[in-house]
Amino acid sequence: MTDTAIELIGLKKRFGGIFAVNDLNIKIRSGTITSIIGPNGAGKTTVFNLISGFIKPTTGSILFSEQNITQKEVHDIARMGVARTFQQVQIFPEMSVLENVMVGRHVRSKSGFLLSCIVPPQFRKQEAFIKTSAEKWLSFVGLNSMADHPAGTLPLGNQRILEISRALAMEPQVILLDEPASGLNARETLALGELIERIKMSNITVMLVEHDMELVMEISDRVIVINFGQVIADGSPAEVQMNPEVIKAYLGE
Amino acid sequence: MKKDYIGILVLICCVSLVPFFIQNNYYIGVFVFTGINCLACIGLSLLMGYAGQISLGHAAFIGIGAYSSAILTVTYHWFPWFAILAGVVFSVITALCIGIPALRLKGHYLAMATMGFGSIMHIVAVAAIDITAGPSGISGIPKLSLFGFELNTDVQFFYFIWFVVILGLYLAINIIHSREGRALRSLHGSEDAARAMGIHTSMYKIKIFLFSAVYASLAGSFYAHYVNYIDPDPFGVMHSVLLLTMVAVGGIHQLWGAVIGAILLSLLPEFLSSLTEFFDSFNITYQTDYDTIIYGSILLLIMLFMPEGLVKGISTFYKYTIGRYLIPKHETK
Numbered sequence: 395m396t397d398t399a400i401e402l403i404g405l406k407k408r409f410g411g412i413f414a415v416n417d418l419n420i421k422i423r424s425g426t427i428t429s430i431i432g433p434n435g436a437g438k439t440t441v442f443n444l445i446s447g448f449i450k451p452t453t454g455s456i457l458f459s460e461q462n463i464t465q466k467e468v469h470d471i472a473r474m475g476v477a478r479t480f481q482q483v484q485i486f487p488e489m490s491v492l493e494n495v496m497v498g499r500h501v502r503s504k505s506g507f508l509l510s511c512i513v514p515p516q517f518r519k520q521e522a523f524i525k526t527s528a529e530k531w532l533s534f535v536g537l538n539s540m541a542d543h544p545a546g547t548l549p550l551g552n553q554r555i556l557e558i559s560r561a562l563a564m565e566p567q568v569i570l571l572d573e574p575a576s577g578l579n580a581r582e583t584l585a586l587g588e589l590i591e592r593i594k595m596s597n598i599t600v601m602l603v604e605h606d607m608e609l610v611m612e613i614s615d616r617v618i619v620i621n622f623g624q625v626i627a628d629g630s631p632a633e634v635q636m637n638p639e640v641i642k643a644y645l646g647e
Numbered sequence: 648m649k650k651d652y653i654g655i656l657v658l659i660c661c662v663s664l665v666p667f668f669i670q671n672n673y674y675i676g677v678f679v680f681t682g683i684n685c686l687a688c689i690g691l692s693l694l695m696g697y698a699g700q701i702s703l704g705h706a707a708f709i710g711i712g713a714y715s716s717a718i719l720t721v722t723y724h725w726f727p728w729f730a731i732l733a734g735v736v737f738s739v740i741t742a743l744c745i746g747i748p749a750l751r752l753k754g755h756y757l758a759m760a761t762m763g764f765g766s767i768m769h770i771v772a773v774a775a776i777d778i779t780a781g782p783s784g785i786s787g788i789p790k791l792s793l794f795g796f797e798l799n800t801d802v803q804f805f806y807f808i809w810f811v812v813i814l815g816l817y818l819a820i821n822i823i824h825s826r827e828g829r830a831l832r833s834l835h836g837s838e839d840a841a842r843a844m845g846i847h848t849s850m851y852k853i854k855i856f857l858f859s860a861v862y863a864s865l866a867g868s869f870y871a872h873y874v875n876y877i878d879p880d881p882f883g884v885m886h887s888v889l890l891l892t893m894v895a896v897g898g899i900h901q902l903w904g905a906v907i908g909a910i911l912l913s914l915l916p917e918f919l920s921s922l923t924e925f926f927d928s929f930n931i932t933y934q935t936d937y938d939t940i941i942y943g944s945i946l947l948l949i950m951l952f953m954p955e956g957l958v959k960g961i962s963t964f965y966k967y968t969i970g971r972y973l974i975p976k977h978e979t980k
Contacts, residue, residue: 499826505827511822
């Protein structure tokens with residue numbers, strides 16, 4: 395495993411006349427929690443969309459474990475080990491909670507379409523294995539008691555946790571969490587912070603976009619502040635909090 | 648999943664009893680057509696209910712199957728089973744040609760593409776007289792034989808087609824509950840999330856489209872070998888819409904919905920024709936054209952009051968009415 399998990403080199407993304415992301419050069423060390431913060435519309439989610447391949451950059455490149463993933467498809471990037479969650483919860487509402495996490499095992503299992511019809515014995519074995527590993531990740535986030543509920547009936551807070559659990563089931567090297575705390579109450583946010591730290595302990599690099607400053611400052615190893623698509627501050631939570639540029643961006647002049 | 652297997656057993660029992668209660672060959676024939684529709688609807692349900700894609704051209708795939716069987720056996724004297732296989736291959740190739748461009752895009756492009764394809768195929772069947780014999784149709788299509796045993800009577804074909812339907816249903820159920828099925832259902836739930844899970848969404852959509860085209864093609868081939876005569880009429884866009892109605896009436900999110908919907912709507916015309924006599928006794932002439940109105944109102948009512956289809960609708964209805972009294976209250980939740 396290399397030391398740098400994600401590297402952005404001269405990354406730019408233009409939407410019409412404006413640069414949502416303007417010349418980002420960031421190296422994310424593996425095994426850390428890095429938060430990207432900034433005012434609304436600063437380009438935080440765009441960065442996530444670029445890394446996970448949902449949108450392609452105008453110029454610049456993205457390296458994941460020193461491999462260039464700039465032009466790769468979303469599902470290929472996921473297969474390589476980059477998982478993500480969404481700002482607007484994207485669960486599969488009609489499937490059960492457990493089945494949602496089982497979908498997360500997709501990249502860690504194999505099957506053929508036509509063979510699935512007749513279910514040969516090795517498929518049954520694999521199916522059982524998919525199920526046990528999904529259950530493992532479900533209990534990792536503490537949702538195992540709800541395994542059989544339809545995912546759509548869960549309260550929003552649990553849906554967010556389910557989304558994280560599903561991403562973890564991919565056993566990724568990097569997980570991108572897009573505002574995981576929005577819509578969560580104080581107690582749930584606290585539990586989320588503890589969960590994110592446990593994710594880091596399992597050797598998964600965490601990138602976090604979040605508005606809840608208390609959470610960000612509590613768990614991050616490094617905080618990157620961006621505004622108008624550019625880095626305006628970068629450092630430990632304490633350093634960033636003292637930075638006059640950041641205060642200006644957040645409070646105005 | 649266990650429920651599904653029990654359902655299959657129940658279906659096998661019901662189907663095997665039908666010929667004992669119905670001796671009339673005409674009505675056995677109606678049940679054969681019901682089975683053929685069932686087969687096509689199961690495939691369509693996989694595509695619509697599980698992958699969230701709409702095909703308005705499934706009758707064209709039925710047509711490809713039927714015409715392949717007819718032309719290859721009558722004109723080129725192929726062995727029927729090879730002709731059926733060839734029909735499947737043709738259907739898969741055409742489905743690939745439509746599916747690859749249409750399914751790489753998000754949204755309901757497949758519905759439009761297949762509708763266009765459906766009407767083109769119908770026009771071809773009518774106009775390409777040298778190949779399809781045009782509106783006069785192809786007759787003398789040989790009967791199917793199974794292990795050297797010809798399916799001569801309606802009852803024999805009835806058992807054969809329902810065997811195929813149940814086999815098709817069994818395979819489809821297995822797919823739904825496999826890793827592949829979960830991938831399909833997930834892209835119906837949220838396509839972006841499915842992609843972020845590493846699922847090649849357009850590939851899955853194409854695969855399931857091909858799979859459903861195979862079901863339709865088989866249905867068409869069996870139709871040709873059962874009726875022994877085909878013309879372009881039953882393969883028009885209206886039949887595609889009828890198949891869609893069957894799936895929607897039964898409930899698109901369950902395979903069983905497709906089966907129930909296909910059975911109900913295939914038997915409906917028979918019920919309506921008995922209605923004709925009923926109306927006659929009041930001196931009102933009921934014309935078969937009115938059938939369309941009845942189909943339309945059924946679809947409308949189902950969509951208004953049971954948008955999840957009959958299967959789900961009735962089970963919910965049961966839960967909140969009769970079930971309430973049968974199951975102690977704390978368990979109903």
